[in-house]
Amino acid sequence: MPKSKRNRAVTLSKTKKKGREHKEVIVNSIREAAEKFPSSYVFAFENMRNLKFKQFRDSIKSSGRFFLGSNKVMQIALGRSASDELKPGLHKISKFLRGETGLFFTDMPEEDVKKVFEEFEVFDFARTGCNATEKVELKEGPLSQFSHEMEPFLRKQGMPVRLNKGVVELISDFVVCEEGNPLSPESSRILRLLGIKMTSFKLHLICSLRGDDFEVYREGLEVSDIESS
Structure with a gap:
């Protein structure tokens, strides 16, 4: 009599291991970038368009590295408190990784970083569920x-x-x-x-750590607000 598929044992060890290893690769990559580059930024994005973001990333890849993904994994890589942070001050920007955010590590001057982020905007067709901007x-x-x-x-x-x-x-x-x-x-x-076209893909700088200089760019978003949420 054939064995029932319902009673067949299924191992998840490989799947779990692969997921863990993938996260470890990301954590190590973020830590390497944080050690290599003197400036670290958290940015937020609206109406992400993967192809356009790749083009933007490639245009300045010689000057830094971008990371998108699980905010929790990125926080672990940086450190979520002063006691476990990778470098002094990194836990401060780690607190701003929530919602649709990412990391940018670079050796570009702050003025240049602000300029490329502020100038980047791609207009596109709105997707289902987006709010109409006009009648x-x-x-x-x-x-x-x-x-x-x-x-x-x-x-x-x-x-x-x-x-x-x-x-x-x-x-x-x-x-x-x-x-x-x-x-x-x-x-x-x-x-x-x-x-x-009713939507635009934008990037917004949230905060940065440049050496010992920690700065918040967006008004109304403070560390105390995040800690209490």
């Missing part, structure tokens, strides 16, 4: 920007359209989205077709 309304009449083959697809997105002598036509005014409201999957698709 978009299409008026009744022909939609010459769409070919006749698009009519069935537009109708599936909830648009009141028809073909009139081979031209896609709105039979009534149609609101694609309202300012401040989350975008539905249909709304985000229509905005993409219209070429309307």
